[in-house]
Amino acid sequence: xxxxxxxxxxxxxxxxxxxxxxxxSLVPPRREVYDNGRxxxxxHRYQPDMPEWESNDGIGQFLWLPKSMKNGSIANNSEMKxxxxxxxxVDAPGHVFDHYFDAGFDVDSLxxxxxxxxxxxxxVPTESNITAQAMESLNIPRGVIRVLFRTLNxxxxxxxxxxxxxxxxxxxVDGAKWLVENTxxxxxxxxxxxxxxxxxxxxxxxxxxxxxxxxxVEGLKLDDVPAGLYSVHCLPxxxxxxxxxPMRCILTKN
Ligand SMILES: *[C@@H]1O[C@H](CO)[C@@H](O)[C@H](O)[C@H]1NC(C)=O
Ligand SMILES: *[C@@H]1O[C@H](CO)[C@@H](O)[C@H](O)[C@H]1NC(C)=O
Ligand SMILES: *[C@@H]1O[C@H](CO)[C@@H](O)[C@H](O)[C@H]1NC(C)=O
Numbered sequence: 001x002x003x004x005x006x007x008x009x010x011x012x013x014x015x016x017x018x019x020x021x022x023x024x025s026l027v028p029p030r031r032e033v034y035d036n037g038r039x040x041x042x043x044h045r046y047q048p049d050m051p052e053w054e055s056n057d058g059i060g061q062f063l064w065l066p067k068s069m070k071n072g073s074i075a076n077n078s079e080m081k082x083x084x085x086x087x088x089x090v091d092a093p094g095h096v097f098d099h100y101f102d103a104g105f106d107v108d109s110l111x112x113x114x115x116x117x118x119x120x121x122x123x124v125p126t127e128s129n130i131t132a133q134a135m136e137s138l139n140i141p142r143g144v145i146r147v148l149f150r151t152l153n154x155x156x157x158x159x160x161x162x163x164x165x166x167x168x169x170x171x172x173v174d175g176a177k178w179l180v181e182n183t184x185x186x187x188x189x190x191x192x193x194x195x196x197x198x199x200x201x202x203x204x205x206x207x208x209x210x211x212x213x214x215x216x217v218e219g220l221k222l223d224d225v226p227a228g229l230y231s232v233h234c235l236p237x238x239x240x241x242x243x244x245x246p247m248r249c250i251l252t253k254n
Contacts, residue, residue, distance in 0.1 A: 058162030
């Protein structure tokens with residue numbers, strides 16, 4: 001290479017960096033991981049093609065801009081309409097127990113202590129749903145209160161497909177019972193829209209929510225996070241009267 005080529009290369013590089021910077025200044029950062037893994041965002045982004053219960057078309061348009069600067073308003077003001085069990089979300093006891101619903105056990109009544117604290121991210125064997133046998137094989141020690149279950153759903157990237165898929169992995173009734181009877185787990189997190197396998201949809205929810213001690217966190221984004229011990233931070237909206245709420249969840253590592 002001649003020395004002139006080197007200069008040319010430098011110039012091209014400088015121009016490229018300058019151009020990238022100029023564009024970069026108006027490109028919002030979107031991150032999954034912060035500070036080399038000190039924070040993992042384990043919430044899914046709300047967008048029209050995210051999956052929705054019993055829908056082949058995803059959640060569709062859920063966001064509008066009734067007041068926009070282009071149309072003369074002093075600011076942009078969006079409105080949204082969203083089922084409360086969309087994307088990364090929490091279930092309150094009123095979800096499957098009508099008398100709890102009537103008594104007001106809504107998302108505003110959920111214990112923030114359970115939703116925030118040390119949490120274990122575990123990999124569930126991929127050959128079955130979360131049965132008693134699968135639970136037993138995980139050997140989750142007593143005293144562990146919060147567990148995020150990463151399953152085949154993550155490997156199949158089901159939360160990134162707009163078509164709802166009933167073949168997702170979740171808890172069977174005996175799996176749910178095993179958890180309630182043999183562990184101290186009070187926060188159950190999973191990587192698709194329901195902790196309960198479709199064939200056990202209501203019965204498994206009933207087992208978990210019966211005593212109002214367990215909080216169900218659904219639709220988590222657990223890909224590319226190493227298994228292990230973290231602090232989980234999940235904050236539902238204070239939707240009075242709602243049995244579900246979209247939620248931001250993150251994992252932090254100290
Ligand atoms: C404001 O609304 C306009 C549409 O009128 C949109 O193009 C623009 O991106 C919005 N600005 C912000 C800050 O959201
Ligand atoms: C502005 O108003 C017009 C007429 O009501 C509407 O068709 C258009 O979609 C609006 N644009 C935005 C960005 O809100
Ligand atoms: C889990 O159960 C669902 C039905 O609820 C089924 O379609 C799926 O194949 C099962 N997955 C595995 C890995 O056994």
